[in-house]
Amino acid sequence: MVATLLHEIPLQGGDVTDGVVRVGDTVRRPAGTSTPAVHALLRHLEAAGFDGAPRVLGFDRFGREILTFLPGRTGLRVESASDEALAGLARLLRRFHDATAGFPLTMDGWEGGSNDDKAPEIIGHCDLTPENVIFHQDDPSTPYALIDFDLARPTTRLFDIVTTLRHWAPIADPVDRAPLLRAVDVGARLRLFCDAYGLRPRDRRRLLELARLRFHRSYTVMRTRAAAGGNWAKMWASGAGERIRRATAWLDVHEDELHARLV
Structure with missing residues (x-):
């Protein structure tokens, strides 16, 4: 029998977790404190028939978690920055939220972070940056999967939507946006996303208020984590606080004009 040598290919793009590699058709990631909770969630999603997340395959001999590799493209391109892609992401996020129904909403075991004051409704991904959304290789305007659930936690639908729109509307000063999104009509993209998700009117009225609350709390959480060093410190040193x-x-x-688009 001829042994097959599988090479490790580093996977770049994440801000928080180092050492993520591809080995064949699998991804190997260092385990963390939230890994048991994340694995339980991914198994729940598999049982619920949600096909937009990796499957858990266990651990390798180095103690790294093993997940299925999801092929496709990540990051912002012309296609993934389009209105079509934004609406597709909203529908994908809605399917993910719905699929978490029945999963325990206790806060034990999760990484934690900023959150809404209202009682948790679902498990939120809470980190849907362009690097954590997979688009079809042959249809690059269609998102089909979410990856990197390290910051997932019990929260409200609206909080996870706000976190997603922070990156995808984007709710950001133009100087800090990706070039493809620098001149977009943010209000129109907020409305498009909320329509595609099916967000209730009462939640739309609260969206910008919650966005401001999230900015305040994220600033505090990131500053605290940065003090402990590691990748959080690198993100803070790169200007994360100033961007917030x-x-x-x-x-x-711009709140008044954005609110008018939403409601």
Whole structure:
């Protein structure tokens, strides 16, 4: 029998977790404190028939978690920055939220982070950056899967939507946006996403208020984590705090026009 040598291919793009590699048709990731909770969630999603997340395959001899590799593209491109892609992401997020129904909403075992004041309704991904959404290789305007659930936790639908729109509308000062999104009509993209998700009118009225609350709390959480060093410290040193402050100021200036689009 001829042994097959599987090479490790580093996977780049994440801000928080180092050491993520592809080995054949699998992904190997360092285990963390939230890994048991994340694995339980991924198994729940598999049982619920949700096909937009990796499957858990166990651990390798180095103690790394083994997940299925999901082929496709990540990041912002012309296609993934389109209105079609944004609406597709809203529908994908809605399916994910619905699929978490019945999963325990206790806060035990999760990484934690900023959150809504209202009681949890679902498990939120809470980190849907462009690097954590997989688009079809042959249909790059269609998102089909979510990855990197390290920051997932019990929350409200609206909080996870706000977190997603922070990156995808985006709710950010133009100076901090990706070039493809620098001149977009943010209000129109907020409305498009909420329509495609099917967000209730009462939640739309609260969306910008919650976005401001999230900015405030995320700033505090990130500053605290940065003090402990590691990748959080690198993110903070790269200007994460200043970007949050600029986003808050931009929202203050444009809140009325954004609210008018939403409601």
